[in-house]
Amino acid sequence: xxxxxxxxxxxxxxxxxxxxxxxxxxxxxxxxxxxxxxxxxxxxxxxxxxxxxxxxxxxxxxxxxxxxxxxxxxxxxxxxxxxxxxxxxxxxxxxxxxxxxxxxxxxxxxxxxx
Amino acid sequence: xxxxxxxxxxxxxxxxxxxxxxxxxxxxxxxxxxxxxxxxxxxxxxxxxxxxxxxxxxxxxxxxxxxxxxxxxxxxxxxxxxxxxxxxxxxxxxxxxxxxxxxxxxxxxxxxxx
DNA sequence: CGGTATCCTTTTAGATACTG
DNA sequence: CAGTATCTAAAAGGATACCG
Numbered sequence: 001x002x003x004x005x006x007x008x009x010x011x012x013x014x015x016x017x018x019x020x021x022x023x024x025x026x027x028x029x030x031x032x033x034x035x036x037x038x039x040x041x042x043x044x045x046x047x048x049x050x051x052x053x054x055x056x057x058x059x060x061x062x063x064x065x066x067x068x069x070x071x072x073x074x075x076x077x078x079x080x081x082x083x084x085x086x087x088x089x090x091x092x093x094x095x096x097x098x099x100x101x102x103x104x105x106x107x108x109x110x111x112x113x114x
Numbered sequence: 115x116x117x118x119x120x121x122x123x124x125x126x127x128x129x130x131x132x133x134x135x136x137x138x139x140x141x142x143x144x145x146x147x148x149x150x151x152x153x154x155x156x157x158x159x160x161x162x163x164x165x166x167x168x169x170x171x172x173x174x175x176x177x178x179x180x181x182x183x184x185x186x187x188x189x190x191x192x193x194x195x196x197x198x199x200x201x202x203x204x205x206x207x208x209x210x211x212x213x214x215x216x217x218x219x220x221x222x223x224x225x226x227x228x
Numbered sequence: 229c230g231g232t233a234t235c236c237t238t239t240t241a242g243a244t245a246c247t248g
Numbered sequence: 249c250a251g252t253a254t255c256t257a258a259a260a261g262g263a264t265a266c267c268g
Contacts, residue, residue: 011214012143012207013160018217020136029126038250046127049242054251075249076248088216092209093126099206100125103132103199152230166261168231189229190268 018063019089023048023056028086028093031066035081065089132177133203137162137170142200142207145180149195179203 019025026045030036036044042053057080060066065086071077082089133139140159144150150158156167171194174180179200185191196203 010143011211011218013140014214014218015210016136016139020134020139022130022134025130025134026127029124042250050251051243051253052241055240070250074248076251078250085217089213092206092213095206095209096129097125099203100128102202104123104125104128156230163262164231165263169260184230188268190231192230 015092018065019060019092023052024060025093025096027053027056027060027066028082028089029097031080031082031086032090032093035079038078038080041080060086129206132179133174133206137166138174139207139210141167141170141174141180142196142203143211145194145196145200146204146207149193152192152194155194174200 019028023045026048027041030041030044038053041057042048042050045053057066057068061068064083067081067083067086069079069081071079133142137159140162141155144155144158152167155171156162156164159167171180171182175182178197181195181197181200183193183195185193
């Protein structure tokens with residue numbers, strides 16, 4: 001039996017530990033649109049480097065959020081997609097998208113009034 | 115933090131720029147429960163240092179998410195609370211809380227089967 | 229109590245070159 | 249194409265001392 005002390009007690013902290021950083025949230029945004037190849041992700045996520053993208057994808061794969069399929073062909077083809085667990089994160093990204101949309105609108109209105 | 119003019123057009127990226135890091139998400143979790151004094155926050159957020167807490171609170175204040183009220187008394191009393199903008203982030207933290215709750219339950223079940 | 233200031237360590241990220 | 253390896257720069261965070 002698992003000791004309670006080994007589990008983070010707070011649900012928010014648990015989620016934050018798994019996806020609470022800039023790059024993972026942006027990777028999620030991209031993969032929620034559908035399966036993606038490595039370079040597609042690299043281009044779609046503004047400012048991310050190959051190294052950082054690789055590192056974060058590996059972590060998400062280890063955490064069971066992302067699936068990685070390697071096609072045995074030349075040139076190589078690797079497809080990334082969300083697992084069921086990854087897909088279940090959609091409401092979080094949706095909430096962020098909704099909030100951001102609203103925020104950008106307000107911001108736009110402010111600029112008009114200037 | 116990006117200046118307003120530099121904000122990416124993407125709503126998710128916008129939200130991520132404002133609150134997409136570990137400590138801000140945990141500060142939000144705490145302040146969504148209600149007004150809080152500095153040391154209360156410091157104790158409630160596991161592992162955060164005084165310095166990091168101060169820095170993040172200042173940024174959130176500058177971004178219009180957090181209100182800071184200083185009472186002119188000795189010993190000092192400073193209360194932090196969420197602005198309307200800050201409160202409007204609630205659905206995001208709620209979604210993270212819901213997901214985390216589920217994740218912890220699944221994790222618990224898995225361990226029982228071991 | 230609620231901070232600042234300073235110094236130092238750790239973590240994260242960028243740049244570049246190379247490879248199956 | 250999809251990485252890895254290496255080195256460096258920058259950002260984040262910790263420890264400690266001090267203050268109104």
